[in-house]
Every structure is written in structure tokens, then in C-alpha cells.
Amino acid sequence: MPKVTITNAKGLVQSKGSGLVVSSAAALNGAVTIGGTGAEGVALGASTSLVGGAGNADISITQPANTVLVGCGLLATTALDTSDTVVVDFGTSAGGQEIVAQTNATSAGIFAVSTAVSSAGLNAEGANDLVFVTAAAMHTTAARTITCRVTTGATQGTGVVRPWLRYQVV
Numbered sequence: 001m002p003k004v005t006i007t008n009a010k011g012l013v014q015s016k017g018s019g020l021v022v023s024s025a026a027a028l029n030g031a032v033t034i035g036g037t038g039a040e041g042v043a044l045g046a047s048t049s050l051v052g053g054a055g056n057a058d059i060s061i062t063q064p065a066n067t068v069l070v071g072c073g074l075l076a077t078t079a080l081d082t083s084d085t086v087v088v089d090f091g092t093s094a095g096g097q098e099i100v101a102q103t104n105a106t107s108a109g110i111f112a113v114s115t116a117v118s119s120a121g122l123n124a125e126g127a128n129d130l131v132f133v134t135a136a137a138m139h140t141t142a143a144r145t146i147t148c149r150v151t152t153g154a155t156q157g158t159g160v161v162r163p164w165l166r167y168q169v170v
Helices: none
Strands: 003-007 011-015 020-022 040-044 048-050 055-063 067-078 086-091 100-106 116-118 144-152 159-169
Touching (some): 048 055
Antiparallel strands (some): 086 100
């Protein structure tokens, strides 16, 4: 394969060698898979509606092979109006807490639209960060499923949440 260079001045140029060099702004629309060692990526879980009453929502996310988890979180894409707690955990099975133990995202309030809780310092009304479990298995050589469980004590209305994993390719 020839080396491909993209610039604003010359556009797409092929030359001897190999690889891709982009020397201008780029917009990637659609799913992107990052596979180069040292690169970071984000895996998203499905946007999931939480509707009426207490209960659990288990949302699967695939951690790619040969990666190490460096962060995780949950975003409210529409407000979750609750009169009770919203609890979040991440594990290797539904309800498992091997990655992040149960953490209160809210104590009793609204998990507002665009509110997030994460291992990187984002916290919702409950003012708690997600914290990785001591000695958690963060690295995987094969793709694996991580499940984010969102538990609501009493949901008054609908709300949509979306979890994510941040990883580094090793």
C-alpha cells in the first residue's frame, strides 16, 4: 500500500512508503475503531430508557481486545426525574461489581440532562466519583463484555442514560 498524505493545499497524495498522514482538520462521522498501540478510544453502551418504578437496567459495553481500562462513566442524555437514589456499578456480568462497586450518582434528586458521573471526576447531585475496585482486572487480551448496571429506587418519569468505557490499546 502506498503512503497516503492528506493536506488542505494538495488534497489526497500518494507516494512511496506506507501509512497515512492527515495534515488538516478531519471529521470522522460514524463508528471508529482505534487499534494502534498507545492510542486511546471510547466504547459506548446503548442509550437506554429508564421508565417508571424502581429497578435495574443492565447495559452492555464491549471492551476491545488488548486494551486496559482507564476510565468509565454514565451520562444522562435526558433528565431522569427521581425521588430516590440512582446507583451505578460496572462489572463483568449483570450486577457484577468487579470494576466499579455500587456508587450513588444521586442521593434524592434529578439526574439532570447532560449530567454525568465518571471515574474522571464528573459527579452528579450525589457528589460521588466512580472509583475502580482495588485490584480490578483492567486489562484484557480478548474482547470482553462489561456491564453497567443503573439501579433506580423510584423513577417518577422517563430518563435516558448512556454508559461509556475509556481504554488504551496496549
